[in-house]
Structures are given as C-alpha cells and as structure tokens.
Amino acid sequence: MLRIAVPNKGSLSGPAAEMLHEAGYQQRRESKELRIVDPENEVEFFYLRPRDIAIYVSSGKLDIGITGRDLLIDSGASAETILPLGFARSTFRFAGKPGTAAGIADLAGKTVATSYEGIVAKHLADNGIDASVVHLDGAVETAIELGVAEVIADVVETGTSLRNAGLEVFGDPIMKSEAVVIRRVGAEADEPKVQQFLRRLQGVLVARTYVMMDYDCRVEQLEKAVALTPGLESPTVSPLHNEGWVAVRAMVPSKEAQRIMDDLYDIGARAILTTAIHACRL
Numbered sequence: 498m499l500r501i502a503v504p505n506k507g508s509l510s511g512p513a514a515e516m517l518h519e520a521g522y523q524q525r526r527e528s529k530e531l532r533i534v535d536p537e538n539e540v541e542f543f544y545l546r547p548r549d550i551a552i553y554v555s556s557g558k559l560d561i562g563i564t565g566r567d568l569l570i571d572s573g574a575s576a577e578t579i580l581p582l583g584f585a586r587s588t589f590r591f592a593g594k595p596g597t598a599a600g601i602a603d604l605a606g607k608t609v610a611t612s613y614e615g616i617v618a619k620h621l622a623d624n625g626i627d628a629s630v631v632h633l634d635g636a637v638e639t640a641i642e643l644g645v646a647e648v649i650a651d652v653v654e655t656g657t658s659l660r661n662a663g664l665e666v667f668g669d670p671i672m673k674s675e676a677v678v679i680r681r682v683g684a685e686a687d688e689p690k691v692q693q694f695l696r697r698l699q700g701v702l703v704a705r706t707y708v709m710m711d712y713d714c715r716v717e718q719l720e721k722a723v724a725l726t727p728g729l730e731s732p733t734v735s736p737l738h739n740e741g742w743v744a745v746r747a748m749v750p751s752k753e754a755q756r757i758m759d760d761l762y763d764i765g766a767r768a769i770l771t772t773a774i775h776a777c778r779l
C-alpha cells in the first residue's frame with residue numbers, strides 16, 4: 498500500500514485534498530481525521546502538519562508527500578521534488594518599514610524575524626551577511642511594530658498582509674514556491690505505484706490547463722487551421738458529409754482558447770466549440 502503525506506491545515510490543505518479527489522482518491526470527511534485508507538486504490542493518506550511532511554518522507558516511513566517547496570527547503574530534509582502542482586504559489590521575500598533597507602547588503606548587524614529560519618540563515622550566509630535570525634511561528638508582520646526585529650522574511654502572495662502592517666518588500670525575491678510532490682532522495686525512481694500516482698495527478702493538471710476544441714473547416718484551410726491547433730501529438734481530422742469540409746479535434750491550452758477561436762474563425766472555420774476535459778492520461 499502506497500503511504501502518502503497530505504497537509505492537514507493551512508493554505509496547502511484544501512487545494513491538495515481537492516486535487517487528490519479529482520484524481521479519484523478517497524479523502525477524509527472530517528478535518529480531525531489524521532489518517533484514512535483508500536482500499537480500492539491501495540493508498541493510505543496521513544494528514545500531517547505541512548512543515549513536518551518532508552521530515553516524514555525523508556525518513557522513509559512514508560513514500561511520498563505533498564508540501565510547499567519553501568517548506569521542503571527550509572526543513573533541510575533529504576527529500577526532493579518530483580512533481581510541481583501549480584497551487585499555493587508564493588514568493589519568499591524580505592520586508593521592512595519603508596527606508597529600512599534597499600537590499601540584502603543593508604542587513605548586516607540587523608535582526609530578521611521569520612518562520613523559515615532554514616531558508617533565511619542559508620540565504621544570509623550564502624551572501625556573506627552577518628545578521629541575527631529570530632524564529633516566530635507566524636504573523637511575523639507584527640514583529641517589527643512590536644520591536645522584536647527590524648526586518649522580516651515571509652511568504653508573500655497578494656502583498657495584503659505586508660501593506661496592512663505598513664511594510665514594503667526590498668531586495669530580490671529569496672525564492673519562489675508552490676505545492677510540490679516530494680519523495681526521499683535515493684528512493685527507487687520508477688516504482689509502479691508511485692508512477693501511477695504521479696500520472697493521475699498529471700492528468701488532473703492537464704485537465705485543468707487544457708480544453709478540447711472541435712471545429713469544421715474547408716479542406717483548403719486545413720493546414721492553416723492545424724498550425725493554430727497542433728494538439729499534443731497531432732489533431733484528429735474526420736471527413737464531413739458535405740464534400741470539401743472536415744471536422745478537426747485537438748486539445749488547446751485553456752488560456753489561449755478564445756484567441757485561437759478568433760483566429761480559426763478568421764480563416765473560415767465554423768461551429769467552433771470548446772469543452773472541458775474532466776480527466777486524462779497522456
């Protein structure tokens with residue numbers, strides 16, 4: 498049975514459960530459940546603190562886990578990303594009151610508050626900066642107002658939390674993060690159960706980012722139309738009852754669907770339809 502760690506709380510937890518559900522896995526019914534078995538898929542899910550997941554996975558007790566790239570790196574655990582999942586996207590940045598610092602070089606001798614001590618200490622050391630790091634569990638934006646630190650390093654998504662605290666980012670982003678699937682460094686690479694799990698999640702990612710497009714066009718326009726909708730391998734082209742016309746079917750990135758429909762219309766394609774993809778295996 499495949500043993501998988503899933504975030505039990507925080508920003509990662511809801512979207513991770515939703516993605517697993519879309520991939521056909523049973524998920525817990527109550528937020529207090531700490532572990533469930535999905536016998537049909539031969540998978541056991543352990544609901545753990547996101548910050549602890551890399552540690553469990555690196556220990557080899559659990560086969561794979563879903564966590565944030567920033568949490569994985571911060572933990573220093575011997576685990577690696579095997580599939581980025583595209584949700585819980587954030588950047589990790591320094592911030593302070595306006596005028597406190599313009600870049601990392603201005604941090605020498607200052608105190609930085611953060612929940613990600615591992616990332617911050619390494620980033621400062623890599624840049625040869627001697628600064629103190631204070632570990633706080635959360636709500637670090639308040640640390641400056643309360644005099645615990647002059648600068649913070651924290652997760653930024655919309656920037657609302659920083660603005661509300663009267664703070665501004667400075668310097669280059671320390672890292673970009675998103676939810677990732679991780680496994681132990683050195684774990685057997687092509688274990689069939691793990692590969693099947695990854696294919697299912699990849700199927701969800703593709704279903705979320707592509708739509709199916711169907712249209713009719715005149716044979717003379719087919720080459721131009723196919724150039725607009727090359728599909729993954731190549732589009733399906735079927736004859737229509739009316740001679741000189743064909744029906745074309747191809748997957749297209751959802752973000753580009755409207756532009757492609759306009760371009761197809763301009764070259765004479767008609768009856769252009771897009772439909773959602775619910776699941777797929779590439």
Ligand SMILES: Nc1ncnc2c1ncn2[C@@H]1O[C@H](COP(=O)(O)OP(=O)(O)OP(=O)(O)O)[C@@H](O)[C@H]1O
Nearest residue numbers: 506507508509547565567585586587635652654674
């Ligand atoms: N506002 C946010 N937007 C996007 N991702 C976020 C946000 N806040 C945290 N994350 C991401 O979520 C992960 C942290 O998860 P964790 O559950 O520890 O914190 P949290 O979402 O802030 O929840 P908590 O309320 O428990 O602090 C990290 O990968 C981080 O990058």
Ligand SMILES: O=P(O)(O)OC[C@H]1O[C@H](OP(=O)(O)OP(=O)(O)O)[C@H](O)[C@@H]1O
Nearest residue numbers: 635636637652653654655656657658659
């Ligand atoms: O840029 P924003 O969209 O405002 O998002 C970033 C904020 O979200 C998270 O905080 P959370 O609400 O989880 O509280 P925490 O600081 O206690 O973890 C993170 O720690 C930042 O504070």
Ligand SMILES: [Mg+2]
Nearest residue numbers: 507508635636
């Ligand atoms: Mg938080």
